[in-house]
Amino acid sequence: MRVAVVAGGAALPPGRPAGDTAPLSPARLRGAAGQDPDAASPGLDIPHPADDEAARRRGIVAQAVARGMPEDPADDTPDPPRTGPARGISVTDVPVHLPFLGEPRPAPDTTGPAAGPRRTEPAPAPRPTPRPAPGRRVPRGDDRLHEHHGPVLPGWVGVGVGALALAGCLAVLWRAGVVPAAFVAAFGATPRAYHGLRATHWPPLAFLGIVALLALGGLGRGKAGHAWVLTLFGRYRGTVRRTGLTWVSPLLLRRRVDVRLRHWRSDPMPAVDAGGLALQVVVQVVWQVKDTARATLAVADHTEYLAEQVESAMARVLSQLPADAFHEDAPTLRDAEAVGDALTRMLACETEAVGIEVYSAQPTRIEYAPEVAEAMRRRRVAAIDAKHRDTVLTSIVDAVDDTVHRLTSRGLVELDDYERKALVKDLTVAFYTGRPE
Template identity: 25%
Template sequence: MLKEENKYVEKEIKALSGIVALIGVLLFLAFSIWLIISGIMKISQYTSGGGISLILGILFIILDIILASGLRILNPNEALVLVLFGKYYGTLKKEGYYWINPFCSAVNPTYSSPITTPKTLTTDSNDVAISTTSKKISLKTMTLNNEKQKVNDQLGNPIIIGVVAIWRVVDPTKAVFNVENYKTFLSIQCDTTIRNIARLYPYDVSEDGDEKSLRGSSQEIADKLKEELQTRVNVSGIEVTEVRITHLSYAPEIAAAMLQRQQAEAIIAARKKIVEGAVGMVEMALTNLNQTNLVDLDEERKAAMVSNLLVVLCANKDTQPVVNSGSNY
């Protein structure tokens, strides 16, 4: 596999300046036109050599058109991967105006003719544009919106997850020759990475648990996604800058049940806090009464007071006071 990856090593070519080449092409065109005019004049004057001049002028114009086809403009963050008669010729990455061998052709696996409808890759989760109308390879940072897909977490629960990947082509030679279509390759590998990482973590963990989860460990999950996706797409010359989860939820068929469970856990946790606070307040009240000697309570009356205070502090609704008109004893 490693040998296959390194089969095509990027070779940056040094092309001739396009301005110099353009001047030469224009001068050659002017010379060709002069030969044609000279030949026509000689033929009209029945002077020898007119036919040769005319033929040479026509041939030179055809040659000039071929030479002019080698003029190329390369914008910033673009690259041209060139082949010559089926063999890798070199890669042009520096922006500018150049002249290259007119028999070289640019290769881009995502190229689609402007007169045809651009192709898209349709998956269960998204539609990804996999074709362009230019044979130049873009080196700009791009975004792959994987949107939403259904996967299973560590516990087997079906969840809906969507991610966005920030990526760019860093080795256009590998992107062209090592995979059929690098955009399609990236999209499919992104789907595979999401499924592989999601099954390693549960959707959520309990409040007291220190286990990593998809919902609670977003930064760690993002790092794992980026690391694995980068490993998978190295062969295509793509650099993954960042991978982030954009959507995370339970699948509709279990969402209601999981919501009830989360609500129950929240209620239990809240009740626990309320009881802990109430016990502390009752303990503080008894301590203050004993220290100030405001009232002398036996164990039975202490138990009754504790019960009343806990009812007041832990009740869901406001308690109604009862006035005792009789004796406390």
């Protein structure tokens, strides 16, 4: 779709709107200039009014054709010759979307015959569903179970409320005359005669007694390095790490947990190396309870769980390397630092689900089992002796080569092949037999 915009040397007539794009008929030109429609305008070639009527009919026919309607067969009036634009006026075609920059540009029509066969885009291939990485699953525990602060008050609150409740009970008993006269006189009060406990005395006594029982029964002593895990009818209610005199509701069940930094040394545990040789290992673990809720409620006994995980992790780590490499330079279990780092990482990952933080897990002793210890000792001695002999022989050969080279290079002796071999043999025997044991 195109819009005709008039531009040129002649200005638009006064009174014509800027957005009016209708053709300028002679009548409109004369009306815009303020002249009589029947008067002739100088300088312009204005057609006869019959021409305007013919132009109007042509516009009606063009609109009918554009809408798919047939032309009027009764209209046999010959079309007058078309006239060009007025002198001094130029017409320029401007795309229709330019005046409306804020609106999206209409997409070109690609369904017509001139557009050719429409290109079909291939559908994107579906993405493969990610699968979990193969390997052993690490326990994660209950994500909803995390340590948070439990309901606790300073101890002086419980002491004060309990004292006031006991004082109220004493006042009720004094009014009933139950308190002995000697005790009342000690406080400077007037003793009252005992007439028995009436029905009006029992409700305040019961209420004040319950308050005193709750206030004094909830007092506790928080120790440094320990925490209380609070539960109510099996539901976790929070953890109290406050020290000193505290008050916790006596309706809550308390379980004390040690949160200090602790170490655990295992007994000699059986294991095997990469070659299948039986070993005995002693491991020392430094650990601490980080999440008291998980350590208490996520497992039956967190210390027993730690001991079992230490044995399991140690068996997996030690089975990846040989205990000794007698005749080659290769990583072995004698590298205590590397073995300890691997054991610490694996054990920390295993115990995170129960709220235990492992700082260090180091093997303090790795030795062969008694049934293979003697055979491995002989093998180790033989390997050490072979390595020593190889070192000694290398030094002797270097000494003999240096001696023969010096004798011949300085011209002290002249040797042929037979004499050179005999001299090398004699020097080797002399150096080898004369070495210190």
